Amino acid sequence: MTVACGHYDHMEALSRGIVQPTGIDVTYLANESPPEIFARMIKTSAFDISEMSLAMYFTLKSKGKFPYIALPVFPCRVFRHSYIYVNRDSDITTPKDLEGKNIGVQQYRQTAATWIRGILQNEYHVDMSGMRFIEGGVNVSRPPDKDLDILPDKTIKIEPAPEGKSINDLLEDGSVDAYFGARQPKCYMTHDNIVRLFPDYRKEERKFFDRTGIFPIMHCLVMKEEMHIKHPWIAENMIKAFEESKQWALDRMRFTGTIRYMVPWLNHEIEEINEMFPNGDPYPLGVEANRKTLETLLNYLVDQTFVETQHPRLEDMFTPIVGWAE
DSSP: OEEEEOOOGGGHHHHTTSSOOTTOOOEEEEOSOHHHHHHHHHHHOOOSEEEEEHHHHHHHHHTTOOOEEEEEEEEEEOOOGGGEEEEGGGOOOSGGGGTTOEEEESOTTOHHHHHHHHHHHHHHOOOOTTOEEEEOOSSSOOOOOTTTOOOOSSOOEEEEOOTTOOHHHHHHHTSSSEEESSSOOTHHHHOTTEEESOTTHHHHHHHHHHHHOOOOEEEEEEEEHHHHHHOHHHHHHHHHHHHHHHHHHHHHHTOSSSOSSSOTTHHHHHHHHHHHSGGGOSSOOSSGGGHHHHHHHHHHHHHTTSSOSSOOOHHHHBOOOTTOOO
């Protein structure tokens, strides 16, 4: 089976063949560009299992327009307070100052942007109704994509970036006042007038986690639903392998003879992980262990009119974990 996913530490043992799922020969296709993986899976069913935008999956699955089912494995999770960048010339110093402004986004439907809008609206009481959104590539321009640029059901001011212009260009020259997304714009490193909305973003992210218990999920893994119906054992064995690969990475990260990653205070980071997450595992598998996070994103998608109020149950959107006490 082909598994297309990013270069994640918790996938290393699987990608190197150190962990092998019973009865399955895995070809791991590592790719640093999640949007490319999503596009190839959606447009051509290029892989047997692939990483997938969770917001896109919930949106399309809830509409009955997606021939895939998700495994309750979440390869990418990121706190998002640090991914809100503003142009100083727009006089934005607080979240409420974003109201009525021009906002650059890679894609309005992007999971990262969905989380950011939901957090701003629910945690900081920001009114999104007067905002104008401009979609485009972050650091390089890109044309619109009718298959992937999914729009909400309600009327939102969304338009493409001018041809040949990236969101980075627009943020730098002041055409947009702020940017919400999943990648850092290049101008943040080169221009003093581009700053983060939350300078002490780690403090804000920790406050959010302490209050909600949510470490935002960005991506899931999907497989063809037809394959799952015929061979449910594939998902069961793959989930066990993903868990084993993750545990392999956690064990090596915690080796105290040296530090595995180029993070000088890695031991301090590990102590914080142990404090924050049950069993010191920031990436638990399964629906139940992630229920609040999954339901929160679904609620954000309902509020933002991507998903209707009457949507499938979470349990029906994911393959079950058989023989696993969640």
